[in-house]
Amino acid sequence: DQQVKQNSPSLSVQEGRISILNCDYTNSMFDYFLWYKKYPAEGPTFLISISSIKDKNEDGRFTVFLNKSAKHLSLHIVPSQPGDSAVYFCAASSDSNYQLIWGAGTKLIIKP
């Protein structure tokens, strides 16, 4: 049973437009959420995170939104750039356990 779900395997967006990647979770005990970015032949790298006490966290072009009632979070990238083409993973954790539960990933393709 997947506790963290990324239902879109891939997403194609025009350069300069907004990219929105979605993630749903089922475990109400999760209180910290992270987004990672992965290029081919490299390990995932941390992008941005959000605590459950917040509903928004922004870092430059990247903003993560958390809707606890819907158990849903999203990553917005504005404006999208060619270098953003990668696989994006959503991950979640609970305070009692520093292990991360991972989504299956969404491949983002930025078209020039």
Next chain:
Amino acid sequence: DAGVIQSPRHEVTEMGQEVTLRCKPISGHNSLFWYRQTMMRGLELLIYFNNNVPIDDSGMPEDRFSAKMPNASFSTLKIQPSEPRDSAVYFCASTITDRSYEQYFGPGTRLTVT
């Protein structure tokens, strides 16, 4: 500062052979994680060490897999005997628990078992 270091980057071996993957975590990090990534199952946690002690090995697929962390700067993941279904990319990650949830990943070892 050096990130997480993994070796080898690529390993090709024949079924039945022993395979050893190595990881050096970031200096000062007290937790280490071994993951396996496949197309079918995505990113799976195999085992998690905290202060060199295995905390959760429930993700280790079977007895053919074993992991050790003899000191704070080195860990190994061993597969013996290897099988074709073990072919995957194996990642090591480290972090400082009690301070951060963010895990820092190595570049991975791509294992192919023929």
